[in-house]
Amino acid sequence: MSHIKSSYLGELRTEDIHIKSSNRIITDAPTDNHGKGEAFSPTDLVCAALSSCMMTIMGIRARKHNIELEGLQANVTKYMSSNPRQISKISVQFSLESTNATPDQIQMLKDAALSCPVALSVNPSIEQDVSFGF
Numbered sequence: 546m547s548h549i550k551s552s553y554l555g556e557l558r559t560e561d562i563h564i565k566s567s568n569r570i571i572t573d574a575p576t577d578n579h580g581k582g583e584a585f586s587p588t589d590l591v592c593a594a595l596s597s598c599m600m601t602i603m604g605i606r607a608r609k610h611n612i613e614l615e616g617l618q619a620n621v622t623k624y625m626s627s628n629p630r631q632i633s634k635i636s637v638q639f640s641l642e643s644t645n646a647t648p649d650q651i652q653m654l655k656d657a658a659l660s661c662p663v664a665l666s667v668n669p670s671i672e673q674d675v676s677f678g679f
Contacts, residue, residue, distance in 0.1 A: 598663035634672040641679035
């Protein structure tokens with residue numbers, strides 16, 4: 546059974562529907578690639594998936610060890626190459642003002658993030674530049 550229904554809406558725009566929840570995502574081609582840039586581009590979603598997956602896996606570990614992660618944020622930057630046009634680098638900068646995690650637990654969280662399913666699935670030619678501000 547499929548998990549996502551994707552539709553091309555025209556004008557370089559797509560809609561993806563998560564079957565179980567009916568949540569919707571609209572994508573639009575970026576302005577530097579013939580689009581309007583009015584929504585996430587598909588490559589933006591790859592970058593968002595990386596940071597979201599990392600935070601989710603850290604959250605699972607944090608819950609298991611009673612570590613406070615509320616307020617964890619990430620600034621994500623996508624770098625594109627032109628020939629071929631592809632993501633060349635994803636920079637993820639995590640920040641967290643305070644946590645009750647010990648230094649060993651912080652290392653555990655970092656290791657968890659770097660081994661999340663999306664990080665392991667992204668093409669190895671894409672540099673993942675990840676920093677942790679906590």
